[in-house]
Amino acid sequence: FARSSQRRRLSLIVWGLNISLCLILLAFVLR
Amino acid sequence: MKPFLLVIVYLVAVVTPLILSALVGGPPRQFHQELASGLGILAFSMVLMEFVLSGRFRAISNGVGLDVTMRFHQVMARTALVFALLHPLLYQGTPTAGPRPWDPTRQLTLTTDFSALSTGIIAYLLLAGLVVMAIGRTQLNYKYETWRLIHGVGALLIAVLLLHHTVYAGRYGSHPVMTWVWLALTALAVGSLLTVYLLVPLYQRTRPWSVTSIIHLTPKQWEVTVTPEGHRGLDYKAGQFVWLNVGHSPFSMRENPFSICSAPAGGPDVSFMIKELGDFTSSLNQIKNGTRAYLDGPYGNLSVDGRDEPGVALIAGGVGLAPLLGILRQMHMTGDSRKVKLIYGNRVVDQIAYREELEQTLGEENLTYVLSEPPKEWHGETGLIDAPLIDRTFSEQEFRDWVFVMCGPGVMMDAVEDHLIKRGTPGHQILSERFSYD
Structure with a gap:
């Protein structure tokens, strides 16, 4: 792992992705 | 590929099978059945995406860095595993062995065809094992090549088993359109694995x-x-x-x-x-x-070629000197006019490599050795590469204008980067690479 700031940024991106996936899944279920 | 674009491409690729399933797969069923299927579909597409995030595809890893690509591969695998583990637990209702003539769109029918379920069950166990083995890799301490073989063959098996399970057990996967979509995506994933394991070595054989x-x-x-x-x-x-x-x-x-x-x-x-x-x-x-x-x-992205900063600051810990020495040699050989300074940290004096070359190339005023366990007669810097040492080495203007390149232990790089940002060095002027050899 390179830099601490990259690590923090990636952590945010991953959480954003996980939440997006859950919302898209919810849209699929409730369609 | 740029980081933002990579994330967008990843998201689109992962959700496309889910959206297509919704479009072609018939009317929705009860909440928990749909949730279970949706989790399974997402988990499968995420598993297939892991293949191209293996770090060996420069089109992907050179834009964001191999370390970031690998970390992304690792954390998304965990999300995929959670989705996969939940998937079979949410189905409810009355399973049946065969199709029911009054339920052509399988609104109420759950398959209990064991051959279709068994591949899912085996993949379920293998995927959990693969992720646990990966997370515990350093503790388990197997040889690197053994690890790569187990991980590669395990991933290949999981992809093929999941394809069978999805197409034969899935209400959505059994639709002809989705069957072809999953077949194509699995072929791409397996193709990327075979590229790394077979085509690259074949190419290497022609270039010994x-x-x-x-x-x-x-x-x-x-x-x-x-x-x-x-x-x-x-x-x-x-x-x-x-x-x-x-x-x-x-x-x-x-x-x-x-x-x-x-x-x-x-x-x-x-x-x-x-x-x-x-x-x-x-x-x-x-x-x-x-x-x-x-x-x-x-x-790797640790290059100062074509950058327009007036100076290059090199900060090395131990064998982290290697890429920075390459940069220093290139600048010296090409008559690069940019100023350059090197901080080179080690534990003991015997670990200092290329001492004569560094002193000849840089001169005393641009070279700082640091030893954490110095001998009695040592007159240079002592301790670790820390904030006070960096402040003594670089001026305020250099912090703002120069490009800082560092390679060494993670603790050192975190400390240096935090301090540089505190001193006003913009993030895009800090390049780094962490090494930890297997």
């Missing part, structure tokens, strides 16, 4: 290298130089790294990542500074001149 010198630099550090046999060599930038295989077949997976410490301007020979550590590096003294070697690369 041989060891031309091995120099004992310090008690535990060696310099290994290889020369191309019958080809032009490697098109790389100073500061990049390759996967190096010495003395084994290119199909053996016995390769490790090493930074290049030579400069492209120095000719086609490529040199590596290697510290004895781990399974390959502990047998360095047994390598003979003429031994066949193979290179896969170059990888």
Whole structure:
């Protein structure tokens, strides 16, 4: 792992992705 | 690929099968059945995406860095595992063995066809095992090539099993359109794996290298130089790294990542500074001149080529000197007019490598040695590469204007980066690479 700031940024991106996936899944279920 | 674009492409690729399933797969069922199917669909597409995030595809990893690509691969695998583990637990209702004539769109029918379920069950167990083995890899301490083989074959098995399970057990996957979509995506994933395991080694066989010198630099550090046999060599930038295989077949997976410490301007020979550590590096003294070697690369973004900052600050910990030495040599050989300073930290004085060359190239005023366990007669800097030392080395203007390149232990790089940002160095002027050899 390179830099601490990259690590923090990636952590945010991953959480954003996980939440997006859950919302898209919810849209699929409730369609 | 740029980071933002990579995330968007990833998200679109992962959710496309889910959206297509919704479009072609018939009316929705009860909440929990749909949730279970949706989780399964997402988990499968995420597993398939893991194949192209393996780090060996430069189109992906060179834009964001191999370290970030690998970390992304690791954390998304965990999300995929959670989705996969929940998937079978949410189905409810009355399973049936065969199709029901009054339920053509399988609104109420759950399959209990064991052949279709069994592949899912095996993949379920294998996926959990694969992720647990990956997370516990350092504790389990298996050889790198053993690890790669287990991980690659395990991933291949999981992809094929999931394809069968999805197409034969899935209400959505059994739709002809989705069957073709899953078949194509699985073929792409398996193709990417075969590229790394078969096509790249086949290509490497046509471009062999041989060891031309091995120099004992310090008690535990060696310099290994290889020369191309019958080809032009490697098109790389100073500061990049390759996967190096010495003395084994290119199909053996016995390769490790090493930074290049030579400069492209120095000719086609490529040199590596290697510290004895781990399974390959502990047998360095047994390598003979003429031994066949193979290179896969170059990888890495630690390059100052074409940048317009007026100065280059190099900060190295231990064997992290290697890529920075490559940069320094390239600047020296090409008559680069940018100013350059080097901070080089080690534990003891015997670990300082290339001392004469560094002093000749940089001069005393631009070179700072740091020792954490200095001898009595040592007059240089002592301790670790920390904030006060960095403040003594660089001026306020240099913090703002120069590009800072660092390579070394993670603790050092975190401390240095935090301090540089505090001193006003913009993030895009900090380049770094962490090494930890297997």
